[in-house]
Amino acid sequence: xxxxxxxxxxxxxxxxxxxxxxxxxxxxxxxxxxxxxxxxxxxxxxxxxxxxxxxxxxxxxxxxxxxxxxxxxxxxxxxxxxxxxxxxxxxxxxxxxxxxxxxxxxxxxxx
Amino acid sequence: xxxxxxxxxxxxxxxxxxxxxxxxxxxxxxxxxxxxxxxxxxxxxxxxxxxxxxxxxxxxxxxxxxxxxxxxxxxxxxxxxxxxxxxxxxxxxxxxxxxxxxxxxxxxxxxxxx
Numbered sequence: 733x734x735x736x737x738x739x740x741x742x743x744x745x746x747x748x749x750x751x752x753x754x755x756x757x758x759x760x761x762x763x764x765x766x767x768x769x770x771x772x773x774x775x776x777x778x779x780x781x782x783x784x785x786x787x788x789x790x791x792x793x794x795x796x797x798x799x800x801x802x803x804x805x806x807x808x809x810x811x812x813x814x815x816x817x818x819x820x821x822x823x824x825x826x827x828x829x830x831x832x833x834x835x836x837x838x839x840x841x842x843x
Numbered sequence: 844x845x846x847x848x849x850x851x852x853x854x855x856x857x858x859x860x861x862x863x864x865x866x867x868x869x870x871x872x873x874x875x876x877x878x879x880x881x882x883x884x885x886x887x888x889x890x891x892x893x894x895x896x897x898x899x900x901x902x903x904x905x906x907x908x909x910x911x912x913x914x915x916x917x918x919x920x921x922x923x924x925x926x927x928x929x930x931x932x933x934x935x936x937x938x939x940x941x942x943x944x945x946x947x948x949x950x951x952x953x954x955x956x957x
Contacts, residue, residue, distance in 0.1 A: 765945065774847075774933055774948035775886070820885060831946060833885035 736821055736834035744840045751808040753837040755821030756801075762824050764797055765831070766806050769818045778806075778819075813843045846870070849934050849949035856924050857957050864919040864952045866934030875917040876946065877909060878933040886933055892917060893939060921954075929956045 736757040745751050757764070763782045767775040781788045781797045781804070788795045794807040808815055818838050822831040847868045856862040866875065873894050878886035890899045892911045906928070908920040921928055931953050935946040 767948075772931075772951070772953070774849075774950045775935075775946075776948070777945045780945060830888060830891070835885055836883075838883075 736823060736832060738819075738821060738834040738837045740837060741835070742838045742840070744842065745811055746842050747811060747813055749811055751811050751815070751839055751841070753806045753819050753821075753839070755804045755806070755834050757804075757821070757823045757832070757834070758802065759823070759832075761799070764795075764804050765822045766793075766795060766804075767820045767822060767833075769820065769836075771817070775820065808839075811839075811841045813841050815839060816841045847934055847936055847947050847949035849932075849952050851952060852950060853953050853955070855955045855957060856921075858926065859923045862921050862924055862954065864921075864932050864934075864954070866917045866919070866949055867915050868934075868936045868947075868949075869915070870936055870938075870947060871914065872936035872938045872947070873914065874937045874939050875911060876935040876937075877907075877917070877919045878935065879928075880931045880933055880951075882930075889919070924954070924956045926956050929954055 736755055738755050761783050763780050765780045766778045768778055769775045779790045779795050781795050792809045797804045818836045820836045821834040850865050876891040877889045879889055880886040888900050889903045889907055890909055906922050911917045931951045933951045934949040937946045
């Protein structure tokens, strides 16, 4: 399977703390994306990082990419209860028009 | 606002009774995707259309079919739903570029098979 792996599978933190999720993938990529999914809803795109980038920021989100290790991390700073959701990384596997999703991390932020 | 719309949000069908799920988009994207997502799992791509070109994933069962009559609409037909087909079905779109860009997802249709 080309599917990526994410860890941890589940993460519970208090509001205001930082949350870090990790993603590992298997094939070469052009870019890596992170999506959020609230319970019972569709996925929402958060951020995209290209293979020639090492770090990217968007608001409270910070993404890093290490292509030599085939891994990425998503950091959410100063978490809020509204950040409670599942987070998925997704890669293009070096191909076009298709995304390969990781297994996801379920984040619970306690108020 | 431009968006991806899925109807219905919840669908109940009987074992073996054909069902159709629909997706429409106002983004004018030329690529449309159907994913199946089971509880606590990652979305699994079933197939996608690039314009009118249909691209089936190798492990998508024959029970699943799709139609795209125009740019805006795409349908997922399940010919004989089994209990194992109960899942969330997600439609997504993207604009074709040389390198995969962002996909825009609809809210999903949750299918229950009785």
